[in-house]
Amino acid sequence: MGALQLDGEGILLDEVESLKKLKVLGITMSSETALRRFCQSQRLAAAGHWLQIEGCRGLASLNIPFTCCLGKNMQNMIMILLHAMHDLEEVMIGGDLHVLNALSCLEYLRLLALPKAKIIWKNRCLVNLCVLEIKDCSVIDRLLKLEDHETNSTETIATFPRLTKIVLRKLPELESLSDRDRVRAFPSLKTMEARNCPKLKKLTLVAENLTEIKYDKEWRDELDWSDERTLSFQKLLK
Structure with missing residues (x-):
């Protein structure tokens, strides 16, 4: 089991990926580059159980499941937390039709301190979600906005x-x-x-x-x- 906090360009992910006995990973990252690097690694995505994304300056939109190759590999993820992402304007749930069966084990979705973000629900996914927590989000006017x-x-x-x-x-x-x-x-x-x-x-x-x-x-x-x-x-x- 490993826990990792990562920012910058995500170079440390190469070292984590090389760990032969890595089975369970909790990770915090604060750059879009690191997030993409994590998503593109089949081994890291498969080991990921807890994912916290914070900061990520400049990132305006985020899909859950993620479009950048993460979905099909992330079958053991239990919790996703988005925190203090001040540029994020849109969280789309089910926006990628190719990964609708992804995150099949996800039980906790926490959205905290996202001052510009709205939540758009596009397709039926996250079927095993147990807890939805939304705090300190200044512009959300509906729990989940639907695509018309x-x-x-x-x-x-x-x-x-x-x-x-x-x-x-x-x-x-x-x-x-x-x-x-x-x-x-x-x-x-x-x-x-x-x-x-x-x-x-x-x-x-x-x-x-x-x-x-x-x-x-x-x-x-x-x-x-x-x-x-x-x-x-x-x-x-x-």
Whole structure:
């Protein structure tokens, strides 16, 4: 098992790749060059279990699964964390049709301190995701934006079938958990946390197994209780 923090041009990856007994790797990287080098190595991608990407100055868009050869090789990845990426404007989930079966073991996706980024959900992937955590993202107005051509405007969409926990904190522009009239269904969701999300007035989602909502008292008082879906979750807001 190895843990590595990497910035610059990623030269140390050559040394890591040469380790004969490398089986489990946790890695933090802060440059696009290092990320691409990591993604292009079949051995490193296969050993990767925890991946943290931070900084990466100049990187404006990122696909998950990744387009730069990572997807098909990364079958053991458990957690991906994007942190403090101040130039990142778009996180696209399922943007590469060639790697939709990638990241089949991914259970945790954490998006923290991404002040410019929006999340676009393009295709059904990350089917084993268990925890989605989004914190300190200043411009996100919808939980996951949908590509307009993907679905009918009034369709209920089953998203992340095994997701059990959603954490939403410090999202000042978040207004909806769905996208326009398209309602999201989370069939396995049990716990949701919403704190410092002042514009979120309605709970527009389907979550039949939800048992707990953690929240700020002030937020509960501001919810739109005339909305039927929101009212259906009232008993969980105690």
